Amino acid sequence: MKKTFSIGRLIGNGILIILTVIGCSPKETVPSVEPAMTDQEPTETSVPTALKVNGDGISIEEYQTELQRYQSALEAIGEPYDPAVAEQEITDHFINTLLLSTAASQNGFTLDGSALSQEVQDIKTSLGGDQVFEEWMAENAYSLNMFETALAREMTAIWMRNQIIADVSSGVEQIHARQILVPTENEALGILRQLEVGNSFESLAFEYDPLTGGDLGWFPQGYLIRPEVDEATFSLQPGQYSGIIRTDYGFHIIEVIERDASHPLTNDALIFIQQKAVDDWLAAQKEIAAIEILTP
Numbered sequence: 281m282k283k284t285f286s287i288g289r290l291i292g293n294g295i296l297i298i299l300t301v302i303g304c305s306p307k308e309t310v311p312s313v314e315p316a317m318t319d320q321e322p323t324e325t326s327v328p329t330a331l332k333v334n335g336d337g338i339s340i341e342e343y344q345t346e347l348q349r350y351q352s353a354l355e356a357i358g359e360p361y362d363p364a365v366a367e368q369e370i371t372d373h374f375i376n377t378l379l380l381s382t383a384a385s386q387n388g389f390t391l392d393g394s395a396l397s398q399e400v401q402d403i404k405t406s407l408g409g410d411q412v413f414e415e416w417m418a419e420n421a422y423s424l425n426m427f428e429t430a431l432a433r434e435m436t437a438i439w440m441r442n443q444i445i446a447d448v449s450s451g452v453e454q455i456h457a458r459q460i461l462v463p464t465e466n467e468a469l470g471i472l473r474q475l476e477v478g479n480s481f482e483s484l485a486f487e488y489d490p491l492t493g494g495d496l497g498w499f500p501q502g503y504l505i506r507p508e509v510d511e512a513t514f515s516l517q518p519g520q521y522s523g524i525i526r527t528d529y530g531f532h533i534i535e536v537i538e539r540d541a542s543h544p545l546t547n548d549a550l551i552f553i554q555q556k557a558v559d560d561w562l563a564a565q566k567e568i569a570a571i572e573i574l575t576p
Contacts, residue, residue: 332574333570348371391435455501458481465526498543513537
C-alpha cells in the first residue's frame, strides 16, 4: 500500500506540535516578488502565486500539490474528501504557518543549518533510512529542496508557537462543578423544583449519575464543549446552581462546588489553554496582516 504522509504528520521527529496549530502538511515557501511596473509580459521566471501573507507567497504549484497530498492522506484512511473543506484547511494552514514563521524572524530567530540537517537525518532514520526516505519523497511529490524548505518553515513556526505558549501560566482561574443532565425539559423542571424546596444537588446528581454524581472536575473558562454551559457555569459562585440549559445533549443544571483564581491545570487543560493562546494570537495577527487569496 502506498504510504502517504505530510511533514506535519511525521510525529516524533521534532514537528509534532505544529499540526495542533495549523492542521495539515507544509511545503516550500516561494518568496513574493513584486512585478516591475512595465507593459512587458511576465518573464518565464515569474512564479504564479496562490496566496500571499504580508508579501510572502505560496506558489500555485505548491498549493495544488499539497491539496493532492491531503486528498491522498484521506483516501489512505478511508475518509471522504470534500474539495471545499480541503481548500479551506490548506489555505488556513499556509496562512497560519507564514504568520508564525514571519513573526519568528521578526523576533530575531534564525534557524541554524545544522539543526535543519539534523532534523532531516532524524526523519530519515525514523522512516527507515535514505532509500525509504527517497521513496517517501517521490511518492509525496517532494524534491529534497522542497522538503527542506518546508521543514525549515515548520521549525521556524514552531519556535514562534513556543514563544507564545511560554507566557501561559500553569495556574489559571478554574471552577469545580457538577451537573445533572436529563433528556427532557419536564424532568429538568422537576429537578429544579426539588432544588428550590431545599433538596441536595449532590444527592439528586447521584440519582442521575450513580458513578460520578455528575462531577465535572476542575476546568478553565472555555474548556467545556458547549459554550452555553460554560458561560452559565462561570456566572455562578460556589453553592449556586444554574437554571435549565438546553443543548444538543439534553437539559443541564449546573452547580458550582469550588472556584479558584489560580488553580493548577491538568495536562489536558494546559494544552487547551496553550492552544487557545496560539489561536488568539493568530486571530489578532490576521486582523492586521495583508492576506491575499489569489486562487479561485
